[in-house]
Amino acid sequence: MIWQFDLIILTLVVICAIAAICLKDLLSAAVVLGAYSFLMCLLWTEMGAVDVAFTEAAVGAGVSTIFFLSAVFRTTRRTKD
Amino acid sequence: MKFLGIKGFGLIAVCVTGILLVVAVGDFPNWGDPQSPASRHLSPHYITETLEETAVPNIVTSVLADYRGFDTMFETAVIFTAGVAVIFVLRVLRSAKESAVPEEMDPELTHTDVIIRTIVRLLIPFIQLFALYVVMHGHHSPGGGFQGGVMLGASFILLAISYDLKTALRRLSERKVLILGGVGVLIYAGIGTICLLLGGNFLDYSALAKILPATDTVMARSHGMLGIEIGVAIAVMAIMMVIYANLSSRGKYDKGL
Numbered sequence: 001m002i003w004q005f006d007l008i009i010l011t012l013v014v015i016c017a018i019a020a021i022c023l024k025d026l027l028s029a030a031v032v033l034g035a036y037s038f039l040m041c042l043l044w045t046e047m048g049a050v051d052v053a054f055t056e057a058a059v060g061a062g063v064s065t066i067f068f069l070s071a072v073f074r075t076t077r078r079t080k081d
Numbered sequence: 082m083k084f085l086g087i088k089g090f091g092l093i094a095v096c097v098t099g100i101l102l103v104v105a106v107g108d109f110p111n112w113g114d115p116q117s118p119a120s121r122h123l124s125p126h127y128i129t130e131t132l133e134e135t136a137v138p139n140i141v142t143s144v145l146a147d148y149r150g151f152d153t154m155f156e157t158a159v160i161f162t163a164g165v166a167v168i169f170v171l172r173v174l175r176s177a178k179e180s181a182v183p184e185e186m187d188p189e190l191t192h193t194d195v196i197i198r199t200i201v202r203l204l205i206p207f208i209q210l211f212a213l214y215v216v217m218h219g220h221h222s223p224g225g226g227f228q229g230g231v232m233l234g235a236s237f238i239l240l241a242i243s244y245d246l247k248t249a250l251r252r253l254s255e256r257k258v259l260i261l262g263g264v265g266v267l268i269y270a271g272i273g274t275i276c277l278l279l280g281g282n283f284l285d286y287s288a289l290a291k292i293l294p295a296t297d298t299v300m301a302r303s304h305g306m307l308g309i310e311i312g313v314a315i316a317v318m319a320i321m322m323v324i325y326a327n328l329s330s331r332g333k334y335d336k337g338l
Contacts, residue, residue, distance in 0.1 A: 071328050
């Protein structure tokens with residue numbers, strides 16, 4: 001565990017999480033959530049949980065982002081609230 | 082609650098839950114504490130005995146697929162249920178009149194071009210090969226049925242995105258996908274039942290040594306794990322494709338993104 005590396009990733013995770021909630025454009029929010037998942041994947045790898053990181057990269061950053069994107073494309077891009 | 086709105090209410094709920102979680106974490110043993118109950122008898126057993134008991138070097142795979150096989154079986158069932166739920170909610174079987182269609186995205190964002198198509202056509206075989214490697218090599222390296230299955234499904238989704246949904250459905254039709262989803266879960270439960278029929282417990286793969294040629298009870302556990310990983314991969318691949326096809330075509334299976 002390199003604490004500087006840890007600190008950078010954790011800061012970016014928090015920034016991405018808040019940005020994903022605050023963004024009004026749902027397409028951007030989905031992409032930021034994908035970035036969040038990828039940062040979580042880096043965090044798992046750094047903690048030594050490689051299997052979990054692999055799942056996070058495949059499911060969280062990959063497929064669920066596609067699901068969010070296709071849902072946005074088929075509904076509406078702007079959030080109401 | 083009028084003045085708060087749904088977001089204010091959500092903020093309060095998140096804060097309360099977060100405070101409760103932080104308070105509860107204080108009762109946990111410290112991270113990597115050698116005196117915690119889990120580190121005293123459970124983890125040492127897995128770490129020292131896994132290779133002799135199951136002949137699988139990757140401890141995570143052996144815990145997920147063998148020691149906690151029952152748990153993973155119902156995880157697969159959860160994925161399958163998710164796919165079935167998506168079909169129930171979204172799938173439109175009778176082509177009704179178009180009514181109240183929400184605004185479409187502008188076609189500039191959804192058009193495809195020849196560079197993307199060519200790259201994707203070159204890339205997909207390698208993605209699928211790597212996915213098969215992840216499934217088969219899950220015993221020795223990180224990976225396994227879930228990851229490999231998701232990657233297999235993603236390769237078909239990539240085809241559907243770069244060409245259109247029809248092209249992907251020609252390779253893997255709706256009927257085939259649904260059958261594969263059921264078959265995957267059935268392989269998992271079936272291997273467990275075969276163990277039962279051979280005189281072992283449910284999902285006790287060492288009983289498989291009686292029917293597998295040239296296998297002792299240790300290697301039988303390794304082979305049993307491989308079998309259920311394949312089942313998980315098939316189910317996950319099919320369900321990913323089902324969810325994507327339904328989401329991207331609003332359940333009509335006519336045109337995707």
